[in-house]
Amino acid sequence: MLQNKKNLLLSLVCIFMAGLIFAQTSSDLTTRFLQRADDQYSNMQYEDAFKTINAALKLSESKDEVPGNVYLLSQQIYRALLEKMTKTKDYTLFNDVIMNLQTYPKISDDPQVQKYVRMIQQQQADQKDEARDAKTREMVENISASQQANQEQILKSINESNESMVNSISDKMNESNTTLIQGVTNTMNTTIDRMDKRSNKTIWIIAVGAGIIFIIVFLLVFLAMRASARASALHSEQLDSTLKLIAGMQQTNNQLLLGGVTDFNGMGLKSAGSSRWGVDALPAPEMTEDEKAELKQLVIDCEKLGGEIDAVTKRKNNSKNVSELVYKLAMQLGLNQNSSMIYFAASMVYDAGFLAVPEELLEAENLTDEQREQLRDHVNQYEQYIGFVPRKYWKIFEDAAKYHHENTDGSGYHGLAGEDIPQIARLIHVAESYNSLISRRNYKQIMDKETAIQELESKPNLYDVDVVKVLDAIV
Incomplete structure (x- = not known):
């Protein structure tokens, strides 16, 4: 033991x-x-x-x-x-x-x-943006090269066709004339041979007959030349029509490459909140040239102001990314091209109120309650920066700037809830939150696309569930 x-x-x-x-x-x-x-x-x-x-x-x-x-x-x-x-x-x-x-x-x-x-x-992030821009430029160059090659091929085919038809007509005319002349010559030779055997009394009859034959030949040649001229004019008209068609195709493709800026107008826009997303999906009336120029200038001005907002808020390409996503969501939800493009323009400047916030407040990491309230007030400071917007579009831009922080349960900045929140504001709320979740501004909060969608789906009290579903389908 x-x-x-x-x-x-x-x-x-x-x-x-x-x-x-x-x-x-x-x-x-x-x-x-x-x-x-x-x-x-x-x-x-x-x-x-x-x-x-x-x-x-x-x-x-x-x-x-x-x-x-x-x-x-x-x-x-x-x-x-x-x-x-x-x-x-x-x-x-x-x-x-x-x-x-x-x-x-x-x-x-x-x-x-x-x-x-x-x-x-x-x-x-800059490298990814550069790679995406390079890919876009390459696609545009390829499309332009393909269009040019197609046009050259069409013109070549038309020229070959015209040349072939003209040659064919000329050959037939020559063949017809040769046959007629040979026939007349043979007739005259036969007549002369017979004249030697007949009396002088019949010479004048033969001369008259020969004259009639020459007249007939002349008429036939004239008619053939006239028919050839008509055929040539007809093919010239066809060539002009084809060239106009090609020019139209080129113009259409240019509009597509420019994002359809000249294909939309302000008719039929809806600002009031509604879940009936596709009620205005019918085509809008054709715009006048003045209206097209006005709207094109509006998009240019919005793009410029959006760049200034991104520079102040230190969010590179935020206005571009959010506006492109809003446009895609609007189209998928059934809105017409006009409404979707106005939403696109408004989504580039929805945060214009941040231009009125002091820079030191935007860069501060720890905020007091008073500073937070001052920062939240940016949704009411937009008017002085979007004065360039035409009055007929003003309501859309106002809803985008003022109500993009509203939640579906009414807990947002102004207390709007559900369908009372304007459509443009609901779209921006989802697009901005998604872009923030997948951005690299904070390495502790990086999310992939699938995780970001799951995060939005988990908060139906904040985001419109219909918009989130469509977002899941297009990203």
Whole structure:
């Protein structure tokens, strides 16, 4: 019995000593990792230092708390590596950096780390925009080249057809004339031969007959030439008609490439809230040239103002992305081309009120209740910036700017609910929220498209469920 107790005591002592040895070994290993990472950092081997310090972080996970010196060195290494990425544009390790920032949030407490993360995310977003723009330009160039080739082929076919028909008519005329002349010549030769055998009394009869034959030949040649001239005129008319058709095709394609700016007007627009999205889907009357010019200028002015709003709010391409999405949603929900394009224009300037908000307030991270109220008031500060909008479109623009923060349960800025919220405001509310969820303005809130749709669907008290369903179908 005594021997068993001794053995037990000896085992406990061995376990305790082994724990001390392991703890000392782990501490020494962490120290060695830190020393190696510091040396690599000093030698500007930031990628190697990043991997080494991550090993030190993982080794420290077994302890209750990661030592402060590990976090301090981690911040320095992460900051240097991210700065290098912004210059070289080599983002190979960027996803690893983001994952580790989420695992060890204390590293991201460094403002410089946050700054470089946002810069890299903006660079990546810019690269995507550039790639998309390049692809769009390539598509337009391909379409133009294809149209030119088709036009050249049509013209070539028409010219070949005309040339073939003219040659055919000429050949037939020549053949007919040759046959007639040969026939007359043969007749005259036969007549002359007979004249030698007949008396002089019949010479005048033969002369008269020959004259009649020449007259007939002349009439036939004249009629043939007249028929040829008519055929040539007919083919010229056909050529002109074809060229006009080609010009019309070109004009239509140009309008499509410009986004249909000249194909819409303000007739039949609906501003009042309604779930009957397709009630105005009938075609609108054709616009006059003055109306087309007016509306085209409106779109240009909205695009310019939208760029100013994006610059102030630090949301690159927000007005473009939201307005394009609103246009697609409106078309899919059954609104006509005119209404959809006016919604497109209004969605570029819906946040015009932000131009009246002080810049320091827009950039502040922590707001007081008074500042939040001042920021919310941007929905009432739009009038001085959209004075260029024609009066017949004013209601649409006003609804877009004033009510885009209304929720379906009435909890929004002005307390409107359900169908009382104007259609344009419901569309912008969904489009803006979706664009924000998938944007890279904050690396802690990045969502893919599917997750973003699920987030909107989970909040029927905020967003129009019909609009969200259509959004899910088109993205």
